[in-house]
Amino acid sequence: MKKWTRDHAVNQDQLDALAPMRELFELPPGQIYLCGNSLGPLPKGAAPRLKTLLEKEWAYDLVQGWNRHDWMSLPSSTGDKIARLVGAGPGEIMVTDSTSLNLYKALYAALRLQSSRKPGARIVVTEKENFPSDLYMAGQLCRDLGCELVKASQPENLNDLLNEQASVLMLTEVNYRSARRHDMRQLTRLAHQAGALVIWDLAHSAGALPVDLKGCDADFAVGCGYKYLCGGPGAPGYIWIHPRLADHCHQPLTGWLGHARPFAFEDHYEPAAGSSRFLCGTPPVLSMAALDAGLDLILTVENFGGMAGVWQKSLALSDMFMTLIDEGPSFRNLRVETPRDPLSRGSHVSLSLQGELDGSGYALMQALIARGVVGDFRSGDSGDPGRPDLLRFGITPLYLRYVDVFDAVEQLGQVIARGEWRESRYQKKAWVT
Numbered sequence: 001m002k003k004w005t006r007d008h009a010v011n012q013d014q015l016d017a018l019a020p021m022r023e024l025f026e027l028p029p030g031q032i033y034l035c036g037n038s039l040g041p042l043p044k045g046a047a048p049r050l051k052t053l054l055e056k057e058w059a060y061d062l063v064q065g066w067n068r069h070d071w072m073s074l075p076s077s078t079g080d081k082i083a084r085l086v087g088a089g090p091g092e093i094m095v096t097d098s099t100s101l102n103l104y105k106a107l108y109a110a111l112r113l114q115s116s117r118k119p120g121a122r123i124v125v126t127e128k129e130n131f132p133s134d135l136y137m138a139g140q141l142c143r144d145l146g147c148e149l150v151k152a153s154q155p156e157n158l159n160d161l162l163n164e165q166a167s168v169l170m171l172t173e174v175n176y177r178s179a180r181r182h183d184m185r186q187l188t189r190l191a192h193q194a195g196a197l198v199i200w201d202l203a204h205s206a207g208a209l210p211v212d213l214k215g216c217d218a219d220f221a222v223g224c225g226y227k228y229l230c231g232g233p234g235a236p237g238y239i240w241i242h243p244r245l246a247d248h249c250h251q252p253l254t255g256w257l258g259h260a261r262p263f264a265f266e267d268h269y270e271p272a273a274g275s276s277r278f279l280c281g282t283p284p285v286l287s288m289a290a291l292d293a294g295l296d297l298i299l300t301v302e303n304f305g306g307m308a309g310v311w312q313k314s315l316a317l318s319d320m321f322m323t324l325i326d327e328g329p330s331f332r333n334l335r336v337e338t339p340r341d342p343l344s345r346g347s348h349v350s351l352s353l354q355g356e357l358d359g360s361g362y363a364l365m366q367a368l369i370a371r372g373v374v375g376d377f378r379s380g381d382s383g384d385p386g387r388p389d390l391l392r393f394g395i396t397p398l399y400l401r402y403v404d405v406f407d408a409v410e411q412l413g414q415v416i417a418r419g420e421w422r423e424s425r426y427q428k429k430a431w432v433t
């Protein structure tokens, strides 16, 4: 493998077909932002969009805005934009609620469907390393419904758990810690062979890599609006239901906007056709408009090679990052925890800490942020060697340049070489990490 130099990185940027996309983001000067997997940066189109919404639509049109500006259609019109990124069709995705709530609705609906399709199967299969909120939601729902949540300790064990007891397989495609990526097509096929339904969480997939929900024949999917989709802090999440199932689904949160005729104010609840029955209450129009602006930005990649091009650049940037860590003399106490195989990883790189750096990951990240390189820290479990503390770096090719990755690793080397992480001001943990 070639040795990276800064000149080589600059050269790669000149050849990069995605380079013009960077101009579409509002990026703080002097910062290298490697946290777009946690909160995407502000699209330049978002502020004017919100300004119009606030100062013209809300201020002057008031309640008539619902019809004049079609606010009520935002869950499905914004969902149609996400559909183009994940291999779903128009009308199939609703932008609504949070990822956690959507997961709850999807799992409840799947278990209800299975109670007649595969009666007696009471197990929801997932993995120990799934995102905690997904496990909390699923765990409580299983307890309430008399089902059991079984967590595979290793992805290799999932296959064995997909047996006659398995009702639903619920997984996150790309792991939030290591970036390890499941084979969605293969696991969906194995689950279906066992008669189980499958729910995929796309929080770290959509907008980062090509996803083909229908091509993989998945049943349900949920995902997040504020990470790779750049919808802004607290942006709503989304839910997809395969059209062969949607009309048969029963979801537990029967709010009026999932009704077939919300404005008839009828006494009885009748679910709307298709995915719309997964709506619950009034859409958060301001947040949805910001997410819609984020999606408009992301969909402009269709002019620059599409998600396949984004994915190629993500792999190249991550390879560069990992190679620089492997080779740098300052990094002998850092270990790459992200899989090297391009098909087995998502779009961030995680490093664990050994030797004199062990236990200092949070402080190290704070010292790096003080130098303008923003990643984040995910604490591990001191009792579990398979779960180390991690430094996490999001690789978001729409605005990151090769030279940014090169410079970020340089800065990391200096923080370590100079022992800056030992300073007391970097030791105190904030509420959000």
Ligand SMILES: *Cc1c(COP(=O)(O)O)cnc(C)c1O
Pocket: 098, 099, 100, 101, 131, 133, 134, 172, 176, 201, 203, 204, 224, 237
């Ligand atoms: C970020 C993330 C969520 C977030 O859930 P919210 O309900 O939006 O807070 C859920 N699942 C996964 C896998 C995530 O990465």
